Amino acid sequence: MLITQLKAKETIVSLVEGKKIFIINCQGCKEVHFPEEEAKELQKELAADGKVTGSITTDYICNPENMKLRLEKHMSEIKAADMVLVFSCGVGVQTIAEYLDDKMVCAACDSCRLPGFQGVTPIEYDCGQCGECYLNLTGGICPITACSKSLLNGQCGGAKNGKCEVDPNMECGWERIYRRLEKVGRLDALKCPVQVRNYATDDEV
Amino acid sequence: MKITELFERGEFVVSAEVGPPKGIHIEHLLEEAKTYLSGITAVNVTDNQSSVMRLGSLATCKALKDEGLLPIYQLTCRDRNRIALQSDLLSAAMLGIENLLVLTGDHIKLGDHKGAKPVFDLDSVSLLHTVCKLEAGEDLGGNKLVGEPPKFAKGAVVSPCSDSLDSQLAKMERKVRAGAEYFQTQAVYEPEKFIKFMEKAKQFGKPVQLGIVIPKSAGMAKYMNDNVAGIHVPQEMIDELKADKEKTKAGITGVEIAARIIKECKPYCQGVHIMALGWESKVPDLLKQAGI
Numbered sequence: 001m002l003i004t005q006l007k008a009k010e011t012i013v014s015l016v017e018g019k020k021i022f023i024i025n026c027q028g029c030k031e032v033h034f035p036e037e038e039a040k041e042l043q044k045e046l047a048a049d050g051k052v053t054g055s056i057t058t059d060y061i062c063n064p065e066n067m068k069l070r071l072e073k074h075m076s077e078i079k080a081a082d083m084v085l086v087f088s089c090g091v092g093v094q095t096i097a098e099y100l101d102d103k104m105v106c107a108a109c110d111s112c113r114l115p116g117f118q119g120v121t122p123i124e125y126d127c128g129q130c131g132e133c134y135l136n137l138t139g140g141i142c143p144i145t146a147c148s149k150s151l152l153n154g155q156c157g158g159a160k161n162g163k164c165e166v167d168p169n170m171e172c173g174w175e176r177i178y179r180r181l182e183k184v185g186r187l188d189a190l191k192c193p194v195q196v197r198n199y200a201t202d203d204e205v
Numbered sequence: 206m207k208i209t210e211l212f213e214r215g216e217f218v219v220s221a222e223v224g225p226p227k228g229i230h231i232e233h234l235l236e237e238a239k240t241y242l243s244g245i246t247a248v249n250v251t252d253n254q255s256s257v258m259r260l261g262s263l264a265t266c267k268a269l270k271d272e273g274l275l276p277i278y279q280l281t282c283r284d285r286n287r288i289a290l291q292s293d294l295l296s297a298a299m300l301g302i303e304n305l306l307v308l309t310g311d312h313i314k315l316g317d318h319k320g321a322k323p324v325f326d327l328d329s330v331s332l333l334h335t336v337c338k339l340e341a342g343e344d345l346g347g348n349k350l351v352g353e354p355p356k357f358a359k360g361a362v363v364s365p366c367s368d369s370l371d372s373q374l375a376k377m378e379r380k381v382r383a384g385a386e387y388f389q390t391q392a393v394y395e396p397e398k399f400i401k402f403m404e405k406a407k408q409f410g411k412p413v414q415l416g417i418v419i420p421k422s423a424g425m426a427k428y429m430n431d432n433v434a435g436i437h438v439p440q441e442m443i444d445e446l447k448a449d450k451e452k453t454k455a456g457i458t459g460v461e462i463a464a465r466i467i468k469e470c471k472p473y474c475q476g477v478h479i480m481a482l483g484w485e486s487k488v489p490d491l492l493k494q495a496g497i
Contacts, residue, residue: 148323149312149325153330153383154330154376154379155369156328157435159434160432165314166315174372178371191382194334194379194382199326
């Protein structure tokens with residue numbers, strides 16, 4: 001089980017400041033609690049500011065085939081947006097970021113772990129359910145699960161030919177993050193303040 | 206003494222690296238350091254290098270200091286969480302160790318305790334940030350330190366010949382902004398790449414020490430090419446090492462190559478850092494040949 005909860009309103013507002021956004025809600029699997037009412041309320045406010053080019057509410061966006069079908073009809077709205085804001089768990093955000101690889105894809109939710117049964121969609125993306133989600137600093141590639149050292153502040157010196165020092169078959173997560181941010185023109189995201197991971201997620205749930 | 210004071214004076218700073226043994230006897234290490242490294246500025250002590258468990262870096266730093274050498278305390282994030290790291294930083298300051306080199310550290314999988322827990326609670330950038338906080342009299346948890354806070358010369362590393370140079374430069378910038386005051390580099394075998402890197406790194410305004418590993422054999426060079434990130438030994442150098450086996454075995458060829466690299470890069474950097482990997486005895490000759 002996991003819980004998704006909205007990031008602080010001011011965090012989301014500053015994230016989307018000056019940008020046109022397309023919104024994706026995933027109210028997908030039974031294993032995830034989704035903050036439906038709070039999300040609706042916030043999105044109403046964002047729409048009132050005239051920032052929203054379109055939005056969809058769907059399920060199982062972590063299933064790439066399903067997700068592509070759902071997004072297809074909205075591609076012009078997505079194109080018109082500077083950013084795609086995803087209300088889902090970390091896996092959903094990563095799946096969309098990979099598909100819309102020339103768009104800045106951001107997470108509006110944090111994902112917190114609950115003991116018990118996990119979601120069942122088999123997929124290569126992994127969500128660490130860390131509590132505070134870092135996907136907005138990395139263009140939608142998870143530094144916790146895509147980096148062997150779960151580094152938050154950039155690439156270590158251990159990548160050779162773009163591969164991780166731990167596993168030569170694994171792409172260096174930070175190399176991928178750098179390329180993605182370069183592609184979406186957001187290398188400035190790397191100039192964010194020093195990140196120190198907060199393991200004290202229990203208090204926040 | 207802090208080595209940053211020397212950079213400020215415009216000195217070309219030479220340091221070399223020693224690795225503590227897997228055991229408690231460091232007489233040999235101290236003897237070698239005194240014999241071959243006392244002529245240089247500072248001696249780095251590695252922190253469980255390559256994730257292989259050894260005698261501690263801090264204790265070895267203290268022993269070197271007692272012998273009159275200037276140690277640089279290497280500190281990695283692999284084995285300790287933020288509490289242990291901060292505690293060790295305070296211990297270092299208490300023992301009069303003033304020079305730091307802060308690294309994320311190799312992954313556990315590269316070492317001799319593959320089943321150990323990789324910590325990485327902090328990384329090189331957040332550790333630098335933590336050192337700055339301690340220097341300002343507060344720990345990472347926001348609690349005040351008692352009495353005068355520690356003060357260090359804060360070093361970090363960068364990989365100038367990496368195939369991910371853009372990403373490495375971005376990381377270097379983050380380290381500078383987190384408080385890094387000087388840099389030591391991964392081993393360089395391609396001076397032209399290093400010079401290009403320095404053109405880009407100049408903007409950060411921090412002194413950079415060229416990293417040198419004396420190539421011991423063609424086999425070692427090939428091994429590094431296949432396995433060590435950020436290192437590429439060009440084929441001509443491998444051929445040179447192959448040409449006269451006796452000369453290479455005696456270390457003459459390796460020292461010649463290393464001296465050539467230093468000479469070529471010297472106008473572009475502020476110092477040199479030698480990782481002799483057991484060939485400490487060759488350091489004086491290397492420096493002489495390099496004209497330092």
